Amino acid sequence: TQQLLSKPSRDAPRARPCRVTTADRKVRKGVTAHSLKDLISKVCDILRLKDKRFSLVLEEDGTMVETEEYFQTLAADTVFMVLQKGQKWQSPSEQQRNRY
């Protein structure tokens, strides 16, 4: 259940559901990941980012997720945004304004 998935595990981290979106918020995909390393590798595959540098931030406020420890504290179904070189996090409203 939701509770079981979100509770930080004491032993081996279980694969948790994550959502991944692009910087323009036009693509949004669900994946599961045991770890930040695992998530990075899956993002690489599903968004075809092989050999491209990117960072992962929280979609809600652009917080950079750089450590396994911090990743493990995040709730199930956290939405991650993929930022490639030159891209920066924007709030949904900023993005809306800049689009027109």
Place this chain on the structure above:
Amino acid sequence: TQQLLSKPSRDAPRARPCRVTTADRKVRKGVTAHSLKDLISKVCDILRLKDKRFSLVLEEDGTMVETEEYFQTLAADTVFMVLQKGQKWQSPSEQQRNRY
């Protein structure tokens, strides 16, 4: 669930998720910390502030966080702002105005 993660532990303080931002709010990173001392040491590393003096305040209203006791009462995912010498807390709207 979210509640389980946010509840301050009664015994050994668990590493809690924190978000750290710079005074200009341009960098925002997720870290975990067991204590205020731990957070200060991690901030030092991730923002490369070795040998620089800084203080930690709450991003929402500039409240200075100076004691371990107060730190332990803060919720998971509290956003801390790092103020270096000469920097002062500004509200997001003040900051926006001063930027242009």
